[in-house]
Amino acid sequence: DSGVTQTPKHLITATGQRVTLRCSPRSGDLSVYWYQQSLDQGLQFLIQYYNGEERAKGNILERFSAQQFPDLHSELNLSSLELGDSALYFCASSARQGEGTQYFGPGTRLLVL
Amino acid sequence: AQSVTQPDIHITVSEGASLELRCNYSYGATPYLFWYVQSPGQGLQLLLKYFSGDTLVQGIKGFEAEFKRSQSSFNLRKPSVHWSDAAEYFCAVGVIAGGTSYGKLTFGQGTILTVHP
Helix, strand or coil, X not given: CCCCEEECCEEEECCCCCEEEEEECCCCCCEEEEEEEECCCEXXXXXXXXXXXXXXXXXXXXXXXXXXXXXXXXXXXXXXXXXXXXXXXXXXEECCCCCCCCEECCCEEEEEC | CCEEECCCCEEEEECCCCEEECCEEXXXXXXXXXEEEECCCCCEEEEEXXXXXXXXXXXXXXCEXXXXXXXXXXXXXXXXXXXXXXXXXXXXXXXXXXXXXEEEEEECCCEEEEEEC
């Protein structure tokens, strides 16, 4: 157990819908990262927050957004969902931005029908 | 931009045999290097990491990896594989940019390990 929690574990929804994925980092970790794992793209970095502020963006679609709250938990919002958004979404946390080791949560498996 | 290549998509070994999973990275400076393991339906578990210093690093579950700057490689090894090692293994590189820690990890495509009894 990494200490990173993610809810829900599974999510099934329809195209055009909006969902919110939630992540709680390890106790004391200030940095949260979101990754998407799909069969065709592999593991891809989406976005990073550090102590409530966005610090880095990767291949995140405009339909996706995220935020980190004062209690340091983070949410990833996915809207206008398409079939191709079906994937495993991971959250990771680290104590320090950058060189700190990233510890991954169990992931949220999203299926868009 | 940094990149990671894991040349072997799938490797099969017999239980008790030795294992080496290959990883090559591309990055202009000294990278931070990681190996993670993912069991079916599970998240990513950190096996080991290289930040600096001794180029041979030890990890959990009897794994080790060696950083070779001249070859831009960070291969994962285990002297004797157990059936429970069957999983998918990911090599990743992390970078620092502009004097600011920049935590993005870039992952390889993964190597699926099958262990025969």
